[in-house]
Amino acid sequence: xxxxxxxxxxxxxxxxxxxxxxxxxxxxxxxxxxxxxxxxxxxxxxxxxxxxxxxxxxxxxxxxxxxxxxxxxxxxxxxxxxxxxxxxxxxxxxxxxxxxxxxxxxxxxxxxxxxxxxxxxxxxxxxxxxxxxxxxxxxxxxxxxxxxxxxxxxxxxxxxxxxxxxxxxxxxxxxxxxxxxxxxxxxxxxxxxxxxxxxxxxxxxxxxxxxxxxxxxxxxxxxxxxxxxxxxxxxxxxxxxxxxxxxxxxxxxxxxxxxxxxxxxxxxxxxxxxxxxxxxxxxxxxxxxxxxxxxxxxxxxxxxxxxxxxxxxxxxxxxxxxxxxxxxxxxxxxxxxxxxxxxxxxxxxxxxxxxx
Amino acid sequence: xxxxxxxxxxxxxxxxxxxxxxxxxxxxxxxxxxxxxxxxxxxxxxxxxxxxxxxxxxxxxxxxxxxxxxxxxxxxxxxxxxxxxxxxxxxxxxxxxxxxxxxxxxxxxxxxxxxxxxxxxxxxxxxxxxxxxxxxxxxxxxxxxxxxxxxxxxxxxxxxxxxxxxxxxxxxxxxxxxxxxxxxxxxxxxxxxxxxxxxxxxxxxxxxxxxxxxxxxxxxxxxxxxxxxxxxxxxxxxxxxxxxxxxxx
Numbered sequence: 001x002x003x004x005x006x007x008x009x010x011x012x013x014x015x016x017x018x019x020x021x022x023x024x025x026x027x028x029x030x031x032x033x034x035x036x037x038x039x040x041x042x043x044x045x046x047x048x049x050x051x052x053x054x055x056x057x058x059x060x061x062x063x064x065x066x067x068x069x070x071x072x073x074x075x076x077x078x079x080x081x082x083x084x085x086x087x088x089x090x091x092x093x094x095x096x097x098x099x100x101x102x103x104x105x106x107x108x109x110x111x112x113x114x115x116x117x118x119x120x121x122x123x124x125x126x127x128x129x130x131x132x133x134x135x136x137x138x139x140x141x142x143x144x145x146x147x148x149x150x151x152x153x154x155x156x157x158x159x160x161x162x163x164x165x166x167x168x169x170x171x172x173x174x175x176x177x178x179x180x181x182x183x184x185x186x187x188x189x190x191x192x193x194x195x196x197x198x199x200x201x202x203x204x205x206x207x208x209x210x211x212x213x214x215x216x217x218x219x220x221x222x223x224x225x226x227x228x229x230x231x232x233x234x235x236x237x238x239x240x241x242x243x244x245x246x247x248x249x250x251x252x253x254x255x256x257x258x259x260x261x262x263x264x265x266x267x268x269x270x271x272x273x274x275x276x277x278x279x280x281x282x283x284x285x286x287x288x289x290x291x292x293x294x295x296x297x298x299x300x301x302x303x304x305x306x307x308x309x310x311x312x313x314x315x316x317x318x319x320x321x322x323x324x325x326x327x328x329x330x331x332x333x334x335x336x337x338x339x340x341x342x343x344x345x346x347x348x349x350x351x352x353x354x355x356x
Numbered sequence: 357x358x359x360x361x362x363x364x365x366x367x368x369x370x371x372x373x374x375x376x377x378x379x380x381x382x383x384x385x386x387x388x389x390x391x392x393x394x395x396x397x398x399x400x401x402x403x404x405x406x407x408x409x410x411x412x413x414x415x416x417x418x419x420x421x422x423x424x425x426x427x428x429x430x431x432x433x434x435x436x437x438x439x440x441x442x443x444x445x446x447x448x449x450x451x452x453x454x455x456x457x458x459x460x461x462x463x464x465x466x467x468x469x470x471x472x473x474x475x476x477x478x479x480x481x482x483x484x485x486x487x488x489x490x491x492x493x494x495x496x497x498x499x500x501x502x503x504x505x506x507x508x509x510x511x512x513x514x515x516x517x518x519x520x521x522x523x524x525x526x527x528x529x530x531x532x533x534x535x536x537x538x539x540x541x542x543x544x545x546x547x548x549x550x551x552x553x554x555x556x557x558x559x560x561x562x563x564x565x566x567x568x569x570x571x572x573x574x575x576x577x578x579x580x581x582x583x584x585x586x587x588x589x590x591x592x593x594x595x596x597x598x599x600x601x602x603x604x605x
Contacts, residue, residue, distance in 0.1 A: 303446060304409070304410070305446045306446045306448050308406075308408050308409070308410075308430060309442065309445055309446050309448070310448075310456070311407075311429065311430040311431040311434065312406050312430050312431075312434055312439075312440050312442075313434060313456060313459060313460055313463075313503060313507060314431055314434040314435050314459065314460070314463040314507065315431055315459065316431050317429070317431070320431075323451055323455075324448060324451065326450065326451070327448055327449060327450025327451035327486070327487075328449070328450055329450065330449075330450030330451075331450075
């Protein structure tokens with residue numbers, strides 16, 4: 001494979017391989033780990049297989065945060081992936097980048113574990129990408145462990161080709177006072193994406209999920225986020241923006257209150273451009289009194305009135321439409337480092353041309 | 357020089373005729389005030405001149421700076437130097453006021469005055485807010501005028517810039533309109549022209565408009581000194597004013 005194609009594909013999902021902008025890099029090509037480097041103290045980054053050899057205790061974590069299904073079982077048989085850990089009280093704002101690249105193998109099986117130890121702060125940007133015209137399936141299991149008073153921000157940008165099926169399986173356990181922020185961006189064609197990451201929240205823990213998803217023609221996307229508020233004071237916010245440009249989207253969201261004095265809000269907004277299908281399913285489930293759960297869901301179109309307004313300011317119809325779509329995808333992500341925000345903005349910018 | 361000429365203009369919305377046989381001739385340097393009861397077609401007139409596709413022109417022509425723009429798209433009209441401050445602008449989430457202002461300033465060649473105008477209209481706190489989302493009545497009006505000042509149009513249309521605005525804000529808005537329409541320049545040096553829609557006429561305390569026009573049931577029925585017209589309307593009501601006008605001609 002030519003270096004240029006690789007570099008160009010990586011950049012699309014925020015992978016820069018630049019020690020000045022990242023605190024660590026990990027690159028896996030099909031089933032083979034190509035790069036593992038660390039540029040800063042306070043973090044560990046290594047292939048998962050090596051990590052399992054090095055740390056006996058790691059096996060006990062496996063399977064704790066993810067519910068088993070046929071795809072998880074398949075990964076368990078034979079996998080590779082990364083282990084990223086922030087050591088206790090280490091605060092690493094510069095993100096670690098991890099890339100999973102599908103080039104020619106039929107099935108890429110990945111198992112990742114990300115751990116933010118007590119009092120630490122860790123930012124990870126994960127780019128999953130496939131070679132142009134590649135055909136196959138990506139199954140990625142990712143388990144997050146956010147310990148007491150730790151904060152983990154995970155930003156995943158996907159860029160697949162039309163013939164790829166993707167089934168991420170991920171779950172997070174967030175301990176007391178921990179914060180887990182997950183951002184998911186899919187702005188390129190894919191054949192099928194199906195996932196429902198879940199966060200389990202202990203006392204006073206917080207989870208924030210933000211997703212920006214575009215479904216192009218022939219794509220089938222079934223995705224959502226779930227938060228289980230297990231103990232007092234925990235809270236969750238799930239925000240999604242889905243755009244269909246000919247594809248089918250199921251936008252899910254589910255907040256479960258298992259304890260009193262918890263708070264959750266769900267917001268799904270959808271936009272259909274020209275044609276497509278969106279099914280929004282926001283679910284709230286309370287198993288006890290004294291909880292505060294809410295949701296809002298809306299599916300709309302680009303209002304002519306808004307286009308006219310911006311055209312009256314001298315924007316062309318295309319510029320006005322692009323501005324409104326960009327606005328729709330703009331989510332005020334709280335607590336996200338500027339470097340990650342830039343990557344999301346870049347991905348949106350790249351997608352704009354294809355949306356018009 | 358000619359700024360705007362409406363010739364026998366007829367406008368319909370969703371098949372319903374809103375304006376008929378409207379003739380208006382505005383030259384550079386002139387400011388018009390448009391009066392009329394609710395539903396008389398004032399806003400529709402400005403929408404049609406700005407080229408809102410919802411407002412279909414079934415008759416007549418719009419001539420702007422000597423060019424027939426009846427079928428020109430809105431953005432081209434804006435680039436020719438037309439600007440409209442909306443009465444009820446849409447809320448557009450995710451689109452920051454700052455970005456729209458930058459766009460306006462680029463088109464209007466006013467980037468160097470951005471800071472000054474933002475300050476003048478007291479909009480410093482709103483730059484990173486979503487466009488019109490959660491803005492109060494007065495804030496919406498100030499935001500509209502700020503965008504227009506940066507757009508720097510030759511022909512300014514203001515749809516009720518003073519409605520729902522408190523006294524303190526009215527003076528800020530009045531000041532902005534004076535700048536927009538070059539009302540502080542000597543008469544023969546004014547190049548800008550405009551139409552202001554007003555219900556209350558409050559804005560006339562700040563802007564000494566040249567002409568008043570009364571729009572009634574989709575037609576222009578009176579034209580004259582704006583202060584006299586306002587006086588007649590307040591004294592005799594719209595209908596009474598119309599009768600007096602008809603008697604005069």
